[in-house]
Amino acid sequence: PKHPYSHRLPPVIVTPESLTSLSLVTCLTKYGIVLDAGSSHTSLYIYQWPAEKDNNTGRVEQKHHCQVAGKGISSYTATPYKAGESLISCLKEAKENIPQKMHPETPLYLGATAGMRLLKLENSSASDEVFKAVEKTLRGFPFSYQGARLLAGQEEGAFGWVTVNYLDDRLTQVSMGGFKYTSVHGNESGLETTGALDLGGASTQISFVSDEYNGSESPDNAVSFRLYGYDYTLYTHSFLCYGKDQALRLSGPTAIMDPCFHKGYNETKHYAAVYDSPCVSDQKPQIVSETFIHLGGGNFTQCQEVIKSVFNFTSCRYSRCSFNGIFQPPLQGQFGTFVLFIYTQRFLIISIHFSPSQRLQIKKEHDIPLKYLAEYCFSGTYILTLMMEGYNFTSETYSSIKYIQKVSCDAGWTLGYMLNLTNMIPAEAPDSPPLTYTSYVSVVTVMAILLFVIFILILYSLCALLIQIMPILGNI
């Protein structure tokens, strides 16, 4: 579906004045392109920032989002060249959305996530072929190609955390009109950073700063950042196979009558398609027939039991774990979530608060594909189990979760990835920006008012003194 927040700037009416202002604007703006090659689909994001503020004080904004048609690049193992071809339409859109003179200096990145992690596990030569085809296509465009690579799960989680805190202005707090930067971090200033939760199709990530975690226990889960003069030790973990689509496979085949789908749901599934993932290859039954009928049982309690069966909540060799024996420090502060959490939460709110006819209307408006509709019950139950039983959220901490989908920017790892690679978030706090004209005027005005008040006070106290001593002087 077209992403509800895909941006199209209003057309510029071309006149001589607008041409000059447009060319003026364009040379004052810089751009960056990141492709998020996810397991279920690929998205292209264009970011922009004021060029004169290249010294790390410019606010990076999302200018454009293009969802690549078709599935993720990992689905093209049989025809790797199609993985590259699938990107062409959005790359052409990127050319139209960035002034031509800026193309050569616009960095172009592609990061692949869990879908390609699973393909690499299953067939690394096929994974290499897909990356080769993708690279060939990307190099064919006039941007500054910076590489197509597989992100590690910890990176995906960490860059999602950077995005959430950048969008939340948590990493720097500009106060007094830009005169100084005070960075907020945990105990330094009493304010905390925001944790990040990302649920994809093939993996899910949790990342947050916890005062009780310095990276000594389970160091593999620690990622350190120095941002704007402050050090952060981030806890992050990526659970491969625990994205929604893979979790559906983990829990689905065991129940032909699937309690997580509504009554009346009826789908013919192909064993090969269900078991084609390394996440369930060890569960592959002796094929009795090519297909099986997947029916909806519509039983929430049973659904919860089926979903809980895909987690291991008991084994833990650390001081404390989330699930499957993975260390997790105590949760701390607020959390921001994006993508699937938002879709599911929005749907569940609609289904609770709206009448069937209103829901039908909303479904038409939001053009929610039938495939997604059927899976919402599973997604909602899965998210609840993941959060409450897996990550140990409580009803209080769960309610503090923020759904970050700023109209100005789709949250996700891509913004954090680009900010990091373009050094748009400096390790040290940049010097306070030079006094801008407006702040200069405001300082002078404030000083003038202060001087005037002091003058009046002195005058007043002189008069009061004179009144006191006049009678005395009169007697002398």
Ligand SMILES: Nc1nc2c(ncn2[C@@H]2O[C@H](COP(=O)(O)OP(=O)(O)OP(=O)(O)O)[C@@H](O)[C@H]2O)c(=O)[nH]1
């Ligand atoms: N309900 C609903 N689900 C969606 C929509 N768009 C994507 N999804 C599903 O949400 C899940 C997560 O989507 P993404 O976060 O894009 O997943 P991804 O990035 O491809 O997967 P990873 O590589 O694991 O990160 C996938 O199963 C998608 O099919 C939507 O508009 N509505």
Ligand SMILES: [Ca+2]
């Ligand atoms: Ca993703």
